[in-house]
Amino acid sequence: MFPSSSPSIAIDNNAELQTEIDTWINTGTSQYGHISTWDVSRVENFSNLFSGKSSFNEDISGWSTGQVTRMRYMFNNAGQFNQNIGGWDTSNVESFEGMFYGAAQFDQDIGGWNTAKASNLAGMFQGAAGFNQALKDWDIGQVTTLGSTFYEATSFNGDITLWDTRKVSTLQNTFFGAQAFNSNIGSWDTGLVTSLDSTFYGASAFNVDINGWNTGEVLSMSQTFRTAAAFNRGLNGWNTAKVTAINGMFQQAAVFDQDLNSWDTGNVVLMWNTFGGASAFNGDISSWDVSKVTTFWNMFNWAAAFNSDISGWDTSSAEHIGDMFHVASSFNINIGSWDVSRIGSLANTFARAYAFNQPLGGWDVSGVTTFHRAFFQASVFNQDLCAWNDHISPTADMGGSTFLGTSCESKETPQLYGSYWGPLCSMSCVPSEAPSITPSGQPSSAPSSLPSQQPTDESANQSASPSLIASESPSTKPSESPSIQPSSAPSVNPSSLPSESPSAPTGVPCLPDRTSVDAALLDIPTAEGTYGPIGDWCFEAMSLDNLFVSQNMGDFSYNINGWDVSKVTDMTALFQDTSNFNHDVSAWDTSRVTDMTQLFRGCYLYNNDLSGWKLSQVTSVSGMFNGAVAFDQDITGWDVSKVYNMNDLFWNAESFNQDISVWNVGQTTSMVRTFRETEAFNQDLSAWDVSKVSLVGRMFTDAAAFNTDLCAWKSKLPSNADVTLMFDGSACPYTSDPSYIGGEWAQMCNWCIPEPSNAPSLEPSQQPSDQPVNAPSDQPSFAPSDLPTTNTPPPTPQPTLEPTDEPTPQPTDQPTDSPTSPGP
Numbered sequence: 001m002f003p004s005s006s007p008s009i010a011i012d013n014n015a016e017l018q019t020e021i022d023t024w025i026n027t028g029t030s031q032y033g034h035i036s037t038w039d040v041s042r043v044e045n046f047s048n049l050f051s052g053k054s055s056f057n058e059d060i061s062g063w064s065t066g067q068v069t070r071m072r073y074m075f076n077n078a079g080q081f082n083q084n085i086g087g088w089d090t091s092n093v094e095s096f097e098g099m100f101y102g103a104a105q106f107d108q109d110i111g112g113w114n115t116a117k118a119s120n121l122a123g124m125f126q127g128a129a130g131f132n133q134a135l136k137d138w139d140i141g142q143v144t145t146l147g148s149t150f151y152e153a154t155s156f157n158g159d160i161t162l163w164d165t166r167k168v169s170t171l172q173n174t175f176f177g178a179q180a181f182n183s184n185i186g187s188w189d190t191g192l193v194t195s196l197d198s199t200f201y202g203a204s205a206f207n208v209d210i211n212g213w214n215t216g217e218v219l220s221m222s223q224t225f226r227t228a229a230a231f232n233r234g235l236n237g238w239n240t241a242k243v244t245a246i247n248g249m250f251q252q253a254a255v256f257d258q259d260l261n262s263w264d265t266g267n268v269v270l271m272w273n274t275f276g277g278a279s280a281f282n283g284d285i286s287s288w289d290v291s292k293v294t295t296f297w298n299m300f301n302w303a304a305a306f307n308s309d310i311s312g313w314d315t316s317s318a319e320h321i322g323d324m325f326h327v328a329s330s331f332n333i334n335i336g337s338w339d340v341s342r343i344g345s346l347a348n349t350f351a352r353a354y355a356f357n358q359p360l361g362g363w364d365v366s367g368v369t370t371f372h373r374a375f376f377q378a379s380v381f382n383q384d385l386c387a388w389n390d391h392i393s394p395t396a397d398m399g400g401s402t403f404l405g406t407s408c409e410s411k412e413t414p415q416l417y418g419s420y421w422g423p424l425c426s427m428s429c430v431p432s433e434a435p436s437i438t439p440s441g442q443p444s445s446a447p448s449s450l451p452s453q454q455p456t457d458e459s460a461n462q463s464a465s466p467s468l469i470a471s472e473s474p475s476t477k478p479s480e481s482p483s484i485q486p487s488s489a490p491s492v493n494p495s496s497l498p499s500e501s502p503s504a505p506t507g508v509p510c511l512p513d514r515t516s517v518d519a520a521l522l523d524i525p526t527a528e529g530t531y532g533p534i535g536d537w538c539f540e541a542m543s544l545d546n547l548f549v550s551q552n553m554g555d556f557s558y559n560i561n562g563w564d565v566s567k568v569t570d571m572t573a574l575f576q577d578t579s580n581f582n583h584d585v586s587a588w589d590t591s592r593v594t595d596m597t598q599l600f601r602g603c604y605l606y607n608n609d610l611s612g613w614k615l616s617q618v619t620s621v622s623g624m625f626n627g628a629v630a631f632d633q634d635i636t637g638w639d640v641s642k643v644y645n646m647n648d649l650f651w652n653a654e655s656f657n658q659d660i661s662v663w664n665v666g667q668t669t670s671m672v673r674t675f676r677e678t679e680a681f682n683q684d685l686s687a688w689d690v691s692k693v694s695l696v697g698r699m700f701t702d703a704a705a706f707n708t709d710l711c712a713w714k715s716k717l718p719s720n721a722d723v724t725l726m727f728d729g730s731a732c733p734y735t736s737d738p739s740y741i742g743g744e745w746a747q748m749c750n751w752c753i754p755e756p757s758n759a760p761s762l763e764p765s766q767q768p769s770d771q772p773v774n775a776p777s778d779q780p781s782f783a784p785s786d787l788p789t790t791n792t793p794p795p796t797p798q799p800t801l802e803p804t805d806e807p808t809p810q811p812t813d814q815p816t817d818s819p820t821s822p823g824p
Contacts (some may be wrong), residue, residue, distance in 0.1 A: 002099050006392065013043060014236060021053075040064060041064035046073065050078045056147040057083065061084050069092050070093070071093055076408065078102075079103065093115070095119065103128050110135075119142050121140065121143050127153070129153065131156055132157060134159055156181055164189070171193050174199050178206075182207060182208060193289070194220075201224070202226070209233050212237060220720075221308075223249060223251065224243045225253045226248050229253070229254050239264070244269050246271055246274050251273045254277070257281050264289070272297040273299065275306065276299065281303055288313065293315070296316070299323075300324060300331065315338045323351070326353070331353055332355040336358060336362050336363070342367060343365070345369060346370070347374065352376065354382055356378050360383060368393070389424065398543075402414065410425060508529060514543060534560065535561070536559050536562045537560075541567040542568060543568070543570035560585065572596070586608065588613065589614070590615065594619055597645075603631075606632055615638050622645045624650075626648045628653045643668055645668070650675050657680040657683065660682060661684050661685055665690065670696060672695050675700050679703065682703075682705040688714045700726060700727050701725055709752055725737065732749040733746045
């Protein structure tokens with residue numbers, strides 16, 4: 001029998017009720033009798049009562065709820081709960097936020113609830129995968145936020161046509177992942193809505209006419225229809241005059257193909273991934289004003305049908321166009337007049353753009369630092385780019401496959417010949433011989449004339465005459481017409497050569513290009529006969545990306561600390577998966593390297609001194625020590641001031657626990673999974689300048705020791721930063737996602753400020769009584785690599801975890817989210 005009830009004894013408040021519920025669930029007994037008979041009529045706050053009570057499924061339908069004003073996260077992750085509570089009196093409830101968050105079994109008729117006083121339905125049915133009830137009669141006239149209300153409510157398709165949304169200001173994530181939803185909401189009043197970020201992201205059945213929505217106040221439309229696989233409705237009636245971000249808006253919206261030419265995009269700054277993977281899209285957007293857009297990265301990536309005329313776009317503000325037309329297999333519009341003077345990278349821009357063959361010789365590429373795979377497998381491209389010789393920086397990274405797979409006359413990776421860059425698609429760009437330097441540093445005698453074609457044996461010629469790094473001095477600057485061959489070789493002033501690039505040992509040439517390096521590593525004994533002992537090799541300007549991956553040298557064990565890499569610009573994945581590598585490379589001069597992505601990824605034994613390395617030119621350290629489980633060296637002094645990508649930097653580097661608090665991360669925009677599974681790490685990072693970091697999802701996930709207070713970050717991070725699962729599985733006293741509550745960030749590892757935002761600050765050890773143990777935010781439940789931001793530049797495209805010679809892969813719904821495994 002149940003314990004006898006005591007109807008005359010009422011429970012007074014939330015804390016008392018919470019204690020009694022815990023006792024009931026743990027022991028099955030209570031001083032008040034059976035839980036179904038408790039007198040809770042005096043309790044005003046039901047927040048979190050059954051939060052995390054995954055097995056609870058008792059009948060509480062008879063509870064008196066007439067005084068309750070808050071039901072926030074009441075059944076948060078109560079996965080088994082599915083009782084009929086449709087008769088509850090909810091007439092005084094003001095907040096239903098997160099009430100059924102993660103209540104996967106709940107599917108009861110609550111359509112008769114009185115919601116007239118409710119102002120907050122954010123996340124109410126988030127993750128309630130079984131819920132599909134009619135809510136058409138709810139009065140939501142006072143509701144101001146519907147953020148994440150039906151987020152991943154995968155069964156829901158109830159009629160909410162007549163909801164009064166006139167006071168709603170955000171529809172962010174409202175139907176994110178609501179795969180069944182296709183209710184007619186075209187008549188909703190959206191006049192106050194400011195955010196449509198991810199509203200229909202993953203709503204794969206949705207295809208309702210919402211062209212009549214009033215979007216005049218909307219500021220951001222990031223990822224609005226991403227992976228909305230069925231959506232193909234006209235939107236030309238939308239007012240986009242205030243919108244600043246449409247990044248990812250139609251990404252992977254596979255059937256969308258509508259005319260959007262009437263849109264006012266004059267205030268848009270971010271267009272990255274707007275039509276990425278929108279394979280059917282070929283709408284007219286020729287009149288778009290893109291004069292303020294800074295980022296076009298991935299915009300038409302895998303947009304297979306797109307060939308709209310965008311030749312007249314004003315791209316003068318553009319800073320990022322990497323991967324813009326990657327696998328845009330139909331695109332062949334003349335965009336030779338575009339202003340690309342602010343662009344820093346052309347990596348993969350036209351990779352596998354199979355139809356593209358337009359003149360780009362007029363582009364100002366003087367600011368471009370990497371051309372890596374810019375035209376990779378653009379199979380018909382054969383345009384002469386000799387004019388670029390006047391502009392390319394002498395330190396630019398030409399990558400290993402810039403023209404590979406094109407129809408260019410020369411598909412070789414351009415090399416620096418004296419003051420000229422080598423063949424740029426055409427064979428006639430450069431002199432056949434370049435001024436050379438003797439080992440002593442004196443210029444050799446130059447031929448009186450130069451043939452118009454390159455020598456057949458290019459590597460032999462370069463071995464005899466090591467190429468120079470171009471100076472800005474008049475004596476080595478290219479002529480104004482690089483296609484015209486000079487009558488004599490320019491003179492060379494040895495004093496103008498960079499002092500940090502020592503000459504090769506007397507009589508021993510440097511390896512001139514990547515092809516020769518690859519060949520040398522395949523036959524080291526023969527190569528040592530030409531270039532000297534492997535431990536003393538030197539390298540001309542080139543990329544060493546994927547060096548040992550491409551050579552399948554997982555057991556590489558040579559001592560290479562003496563290598564002269566002072567001219568190398570790219571070390572991406574250089575030692576990746578070289579599992580037994582643990583040699584000293586502390587003497588390497590890395591001062592010209594710009595990319596160290598995945599450099600030691602999977603080097604399980606590596607733990608050597610790198611404190612002397614110079615990273616002052618490096619822009620990406622993404623995945624650099626991913627899976628380097630032994631690494632724990634002092635790298636405090638590294639200059640990371642130019643790094644903008646720290647994704648996965650120490651992921652699964654489980655021994656690392658060095659003080660890097662003084663690092664200058666002011667230019668960093670992405671820190672996704674930076675310390676994920678860095679089990680030993682627990683250093684103070686509160687002083688870091690994270691003002692430009694828009695992505696910190698899973699940053700400390702499963703960093704089991706980390707519990708440092710990061711409250712200082714709440715006033716630094718952009719208000720729209722993605723913080724999904726940032727502290728999940730860490731040792732922080734408060735591990736739920738930081739929430740933006742009216743003012744500063746609500747918590748950063750420790751609890752920083754209470755709710756409401758104008759109340760006194762709490763001590764880190766305190767938590768508001770109505771805050772759930774695992775309070776969700778309005779952010780997606782995974783850490784996408786490209787979530788929207790409206791105030792900061794986006795991250796650079798993340799490299800794949802398995803570097804290959806392929807360009808960026810086709811977009812997927814979610815990013816790869818598995819670290820390098822250290823093995824069994």
